Amino acid sequence: MLIYIIDMFGTAIFAISGVLLAGRLKMDPFGVTVLASVTAIGGGTIRDMALGATPVFWINDTNYLLVIFVTCILTMLIIRKPKRLPWYVLPVSDAIGLAVFVGIGVEKALKYNADPMVAVIMGVITGCGGGIIRDVLAREVPMVLRSEVYATACILGGIVHTSALEFNVQSSTAMLMGVATTLVIRLAAIRWHLSLPTFALNK
Amino acid sequence: MLIYIIDMFGTAIFAISGVLLAGRLKMDPFGVTVLASVTAIGGGTIRDMALGATPVFWINDTNYLLVIFVTCILTMLIIRKPKRLPWYVLPVSDAIGLAVFVGIGVEKALKYNADPMVAVIMGVITGCGGGIIRDVLAREVPMVLRSEVYATACILGGIVHTSALEFNVQSSTAMLMGVATTLVIRLAAIRWHLSLPTFALNK
Amino acid sequence: MLIYIIDMFGTAIFAISGVLLAGRLKMDPFGVTVLASVTAIGGGTIRDMALGATPVFWINDTNYLLVIFVTCILTMLIIRKPKRLPWYVLPVSDAIGLAVFVGIGVEKALKYNADPMVAVIMGVITGCGGGIIRDVLAREVPMVLRSEVYATACILGGIVHTSALEFNVQSSTAMLMGVATTLVIRLAAIRWHLSLPTFALNK
Numbered sequence: 001m002l003i004y005i006i007d008m009f010g011t012a013i014f015a016i017s018g019v020l021l022a023g024r025l026k027m028d029p030f031g032v033t034v035l036a037s038v039t040a041i042g043g044g045t046i047r048d049m050a051l052g053a054t055p056v057f058w059i060n061d062t063n064y065l066l067v068i069f070v071t072c073i074l075t076m077l078i079i080r081k082p083k084r085l086p087w088y089v090l091p092v093s094d095a096i097g098l099a100v101f102v103g104i105g106v107e108k109a110l111k112y113n114a115d116p117m118v119a120v121i122m123g124v125i126t127g128c129g130g131g132i133i134r135d136v137l138a139r140e141v142p143m144v145l146r147s148e149v150y151a152t153a154c155i156l157g158g159i160v161h162t163s164a165l166e167f168n169v170q171s172s173t174a175m176l177m178g179v180a181t182t183l184v185i186r187l188a189a190i191r192w193h194l195s196l197p198t199f200a201l202n203k
Numbered sequence: 204m205l206i207y208i209i210d211m212f213g214t215a216i217f218a219i220s221g222v223l224l225a226g227r228l229k230m231d232p233f234g235v236t237v238l239a240s241v242t243a244i245g246g247g248t249i250r251d252m253a254l255g256a257t258p259v260f261w262i263n264d265t266n267y268l269l270v271i272f273v274t275c276i277l278t279m280l281i282i283r284k285p286k287r288l289p290w291y292v293l294p295v296s297d298a299i300g301l302a303v304f305v306g307i308g309v310e311k312a313l314k315y316n317a318d319p320m321v322a323v324i325m326g327v328i329t330g331c332g333g334g335i336i337r338d339v340l341a342r343e344v345p346m347v348l349r350s351e352v353y354a355t356a357c358i359l360g361g362i363v364h365t366s367a368l369e370f371n372v373q374s375s376t377a378m379l380m381g382v383a384t385t386l387v388i389r390l391a392a393i394r395w396h397l398s399l400p401t402f403a404l405n406k
Numbered sequence: 407m408l409i410y411i412i413d414m415f416g417t418a419i420f421a422i423s424g425v426l427l428a429g430r431l432k433m434d435p436f437g438v439t440v441l442a443s444v445t446a447i448g449g450g451t452i453r454d455m456a457l458g459a460t461p462v463f464w465i466n467d468t469n470y471l472l473v474i475f476v477t478c479i480l481t482m483l484i485i486r487k488p489k490r491l492p493w494y495v496l497p498v499s500d501a502i503g504l505a506v507f508v509g510i511g512v513e514k515a516l517k518y519n520a521d522p523m524v525a526v527i528m529g530v531i532t533g534c535g536g537g538i539i540r541d542v543l544a545r546e547v548p549m550v551l552r553s554e555v556y557a558t559a560c561i562l563g564g565i566v567h568t569s570a571l572e573f574n575v576q577s578s579t580a581m582l583m584g585v586a587t588t589l590v591i592r593l594a595a596i597r598w599h600l601s602l603p604t605f606a607l608n609k
Contacts, residue, residue: 054255257458
């Protein structure tokens with residue numbers, strides 16, 4: 001239940017990041033909603049399509065769509081001055097949503113009998129896939145593919161989650177350990193501006 | 204049956220819009236065919252993948268592919284001078300195809316027991332998804348996400364369609380009402396250059 | 407078995423092309439892995455999603471992911487000077503991988519009772535889809551949509567493959583004929599820089 005609430009919170013936060021990017025690109029309300037939606041539910045949709053877990057999750061539980069629509073409207077109406085918020089509110093909220101998304105993705109893949117390695121990847125897709133689609137639609141090279149400890153936090157969280165299960169840790173405890181790992185690494189990366197060295201080829 | 208004919212007509216019209224964009228980008232015949240195909244059947248493909256309605260529609264009915272191929276060849280051979288047509292022929296044809304695509308998408312989603320809200324979204328995906336993929340492949344910010352009453356026409360058509368069903372209107376009549384709504388709004392938008400205000404964030 | 411080995415070889419070669427493009431874009435190790443993965447398994451993933459062959463192939467056989475990860479690490483560590491290789495090594499390897507991917511795609515589609523025309527398209531998607539996603543993520547107009555005899559080789563190989571089956575040629579022989587066709591045409595295109603005339607619209 002707590003997971004479900006944080007899942008909805010993460011959906012709203014991811015939707016906001018879509019709205020803000022759409023605003024910078026001067027999109028119309030439909031474009032805003034599309035960008036918010038793909039950011040919030042795009043990753044999980046790819047995961048479910050690949051697993052064959054169809055109809056995909058938001059078809060069976062319309063709360064996701066409702067949360068996105070309400071978030072879009074509220075964000076467009078009220079939060080037009082994001083400067084008012086302390087700078088860390090959005091990244092920290094994003095980190096919380098991200099950590100839960102990864103945990104949910106890993107768990108769903110395991111429920112479909114995926115191998116632990118595949119489960120980690122499904123967790124990463126759930127957490128990062130939406131942001132990648134958002135950036136592609138907005139015609140940017142996806143931010144997450146460049147230099148920031150974002151996907152790495154997801155990978156490590158997923159590995160902790162699946163490894164704990166290998167050691168017979170109880171399912172919900174293992175998920176909590178994974179989520180905490182993703183969250184802590186991501187928060188540390190935000191706090192100290194950590195990034196991985198990039199791989200650059202000359203020419 | 205009439206629906207099926209208009210569906211094929213819409214497929215051809217959407218394919219033409221892909222061919223024309225490919226022509227501006229100086230693509231080879233394969234690129235032209237890919238752009239025409241994703242425009243014409245991309246939206247319905249995403250819809251079917253999300254619903255779990257696999258194999259997707261054009262695998263079971265190859266008429267869609269045949270219509271696309273013939274349209275590509277004819278467009279490349281004959282219509283190299285689109286200026287000859289009155290300006291409104293393509294947008295009006297596009298509006299007819301769009302309206303039917305939305306109706307088909309809504310109906311298919313309902314057949315898979317989707318909630319009315321989800322059905323409206325599936326209608327919008329069916330109508331607008333192909334054009335979005337086309338623009339992404341052509342490296343443009345999708346036109347439909349910016350300012351034009353295009354997606355809005357689809358949404359309103361889908362709402363009329365599903366609402367009519369809630370009031371126990373007969374299935375085919377409800378679809379007709381939805382299709383007519385999308386078409387009229389879209390034609391009005393073309394005629395009077397209607398567009399929604401955009402949501403723009405400074406900086 | 408031989409097919410399986412060449413399939414893994416092709417996976418590695420396609421992954422390398424993703425790594426090299428990621429290197430030019432100065433991506434971090436995660437971005438490198440994502441670009442390598444979508445190039446190597448993106449086409450087959452779309453094919454399986456469209457056919458309803460879920461979970462998609464790399465979920466059931468983790469060798470694909472292992473090959474990609476090892477290829478990424480080796481490529482980043484060792485082959486940082488691709489100039490050392492004779493120029494034709496990568497394109498010729500790519501042609502071998504491409505030809506086998508197309509054959510596998512055609513065969514899988516037929517196993518799911520697809521029409522021969524659909525099977526050819528599934529072969530093309532398997533061979534070319536990954537590279538298209540790679541280029542979209544890297545914000546380039548997909549190379550394969552422009553002027554080179556790349557997709558055309560796939561189409562002709564697929565047609566030979568399915569036509570041979572129509573004439574009751576044995577399944578593995580038909581696949582071999584198709585693969586050989588794709589390979590020979592692609593090698594000829596590399597050797598003599600063949601390309602199709604592009605379709606260009608003024609304005």
